Amino acid sequence: FETIVGVQDMNQTNSNYGEEQLIPDATTNDIGILAVAHIHFEKADMQLGARYDNRTINVISGINKNFNSFNGAAGIKTTISNNFTARLNLATGFRAPNLAELTSDGVHEGTNRYEIGNPDLKTEQNFQTDLALEYKNQHVEFYANAFYNKINNYIFLSPNGTIINNNPAYDYLQADAHLYGGEIGLHIHPHPLDWLHIESSFETVTGKQRNDKYLPLIPANSVNNTVRVEFNTKQIQNGYAFIKLSTTFNQNNVSAFETPTGGYSLLSAGFGGTFSVFNNDLSLRISGSNLTDKTYFNHLSRLKPEEIYNMGRNFNVGITYNL
Structure with missing residues (x-):
């Protein structure tokens, strides 16, 4: 207790x-x-x-x-x-x-x-x-x-x-x-x-007023699917690689003066690991999002009324070197 x-x-x-x-x-x-x-x-x-x-x-x-x-x-x-x-x-x-x-x-x-x-x-x-x-x-x-x-x-x-x-x-x-x-x-x-990981998830939320009208600014339903592999070799420790497909469905449950938003799928991938460089650990991470350069609006985007799309193809590189 x-x-x-x-x-x-x-x-x-x-x-x-x-x-x-x-x-x-x-x-x-x-x-x-x-x-x-x-x-x-x-x-x-x-x-x-x-x-x-x-x-x-x-x-x-x-x-x-x-x-x-x-x-x-x-x-x-x-x-x-x-x-x-x-x-x-x-x-x-x-x-x-x-x-x-x-x-x-x-x-x-x-x-x-x-x-x-x-x-x-x-x-x-x-x-x-x-x-x-x-x-x-x-x-x-x-x-x-x-x-x-x-x-x-x-x-x-x-x-x-x-x-x-x-x-x-x-x-x-x-x-x-x-x-x-x-x-x-x-x-x-x-x-x-055991080095192979397959993940899938689905999320949903609905918001309504007591008069049965939909609430504004409610995210659309979505599905995420990821395949990830993890490995260790003589050259690479804690290595990994992944590919992910995120699908967002149409959002047609909108309030007054709110516009529907079309669905879209975004593909991302990445890899990384730790290398030994001059007897010290160097960690490398490389990833890319929206690899197909899909043009889309997120339903909750504050820039949607200005007809400005969400981010297109994007790459990230991260390096950490332990002295």
Whole structure:
């Protein structure tokens, strides 16, 4: 049985010195009190937690906000067999709106968006459950994870269909929502080919408002497949080579004023290892991404509204020499 008790505090001051400003001068104070207990059983581990949070935001121009919430969590991990484990977690959560979400009114130069805050935002309150199953032996690993997250007063940034100061305008909105999804993966390194690793995984997430409309800025489903070999020779230690194909599917589940994004596949490869040079280790790493020079948009790209594609063919070389 283990117990941890803690206190977390933050004081943040925002001051503007230039002519343009995105958020006003303000002070934010956060304080949290938490307790976590870890209980060990013969074939299971349980963790229980509780936390109280308070956030105060004082804006020089007159907005004063106070948010607070109490939350709890419980999780258990159990060994079903020698190779099979399961995890189940239940938790409530709290997130107070931040200064930007409450008060933004200007161009965010890092995102190429004109962001408009909402001083009437309430706190987010959620309930989440997630389940994880994992099977692992000497040559095969398999996992499957799933989650469901119900969020009251979910805060999100959404395009409103207008242009302000040559930038697309986005509003901070709030609605009850739920997000659900998961991932599944397989890793094989078959005997006697222990140097060979074959990995495949699939990820998915869906976000909807209570009125069944889709949330904006949700990533598309994707599949990753990797083949990797590892080796040691007289000249090369810890050598490896890999080839990876990442496929992202069409994202047609979009919100109002958000455009669908087409799917794409990206090919990458690389190799590396450690050499002995003048009795010292030299590590070499060479890799390339998007080897077919595919033109594509990532659905979450901040440059997509400007019709600027994501990165094309790219190569990386890394060298480390230990003296």
